[in-house]
Amino acid sequence: MHSLLKRQIDKKLKGGLNDLDVFLEAVDESYLNYESQIDMLQRAMKISSDELFDANQKLRDEAESLKEVNKNLQNILESMSLDPELTLLQENFDSSDYIKNQSIEIVRINKQREELLVNLEKQNVALSEYAHMVSHDLKSPLRTIDTLINWFMQDNEEMMNETNTKSLHKILFNVEKMDLLIKGILNYSSIESQSHETRSIDLNILVTDLLKTMNISERVSISINNHLPKLLGDDFRLKQLFQNLIDNAVRYNDKDNPVITISSSESDNEYTFKISDNGVGIPAAYQSKIFEVFTKLHNKGNSSGIGLSIVKKIIEYYKGRIWLESQEKIGSTFYFTIPKTNGAA
Missing domain, CATH: 3.30.565.10 (Histidine kinase-like ATPase, C-terminal domain)
Structure with a gap:
């Protein structure tokens, strides 16, 4: 960005700005590590999204397992209410042991489900906090770039023509576009976490x-x-x-x-x-x-x-x-x- 901006601005102004290097250095500093931070945020959101998907899948699997256990338990309870003579036909059936085992299984599955929900909630909170932190860091250079470009245009109004004005407005347009992306990230990360009146x-x-x-x-x-x-x-x-x-x-x-x-x-x-x-x-x-x-x-x-x-x-x-x-x-x-x-x- 530094060499490109310097070449284009210097070309249009024909060397008419003495502190061009200072201006460009400020812009260059604003862009420092910018793309790497965006990549980090995107990777973090993708990893978190994958983890949330896996957690939800586990919850669904556990829920299906719990349904099966409940169904089996219901069947045995129904069988216990049958005529005693019919129950005696099942020679190897021990109703008390079966109910005990099913109860232990239900407790185990519920415990796993609670742990998954706790981990899922922690991941949501961590994702939201990370998105807010990184987004705040990204907004700072955006504000700097926007301010520098507007100051530059105001201070050098007599040297500005249609071409270089268009180029600088394009920079401002992309700054606004990046700001929109950051707002989108914040909105996405806060859908579930923010509390609003129902x-x-x-x-x-x-x-x-x-x-x-x-x-x-x-x-x-x-x-x-x-x-x-x-x-x-x-x-x-x-x-x-x-x-x-x-x-x-x-x-x-x-x-x-x-x-x-x-x-x-x-x-x-x-x-x-x-x-x-x-x-x-x-x-x-x-x-x-x-x-x-x-x-x-x-x-x-x-x-x-x-x-x-x-x-x-x-x-x-x-x-x-x-x-x-x-x-x-x-x-x-x-x-x-x-x-x-x-x-x-």
Whole structure:
């Protein structure tokens, strides 16, 4: 960065800035170890995500094992209530020993489950603390770069032309992009850890208010096709959920008149939400990857590559599911569910 900046700025200013080396040294110092810190954060989040996945898989396996033990115990209890003459036919059966062994097994499995949950909670806390620490360290050089570039442009306004102004604005654009990435990391790491007030939320009001605050072009048509339900939840997570899905539909739309529709339906056990767009679509080979952290299919605009990962994590927090249907150049439809037992108001 140092040699490139020096060559370009010196070329445009024709050596007109005496303290160019001092300026560039400050910028260079701001970038020091920057990429390595990002790599460390990404590796840490991936490792933690893998560990959390393994822990969840173990919990599921233990839960299935516990179901089997309970089923066996239920069978034996039922058999004990049968006619004594029938029970005597099982010559080698000792009901007391069997129940004792099953009880020991249940205690063992519950203990393992509790240990897994404790370890999982510790990993979540460690991940959140690490993300906040590294993100704070990363924001410091960003602020320095932004300040230096703006000072440089103000102090040398008479020497600035369209070309070098454009170059410096590009630097500021990338600084803003990095800041967006850091905010995305913080949001992702705090989905489960942050405490927010749970209350009855009318999604019609939430989505309508959200659209008023988002910077969306007038040529984009967004409509709610039916009356959305009320859910028990919190503003922070539900706004993040709808904002990221709507922003994704707007950002990756190549049509002259983008059309986005929001709708919902319900069954006995859950609500199903649908957000459709007429955008660029997603190739089938990538549809299973778009919810992974730091995955971007298009390098377009200020996108952190974390938005859909945040969406998935919020839906999993509410014990729901998410999937999509998409065709290239035609559009995409994202579906997600929230169980009534977990989110019905």
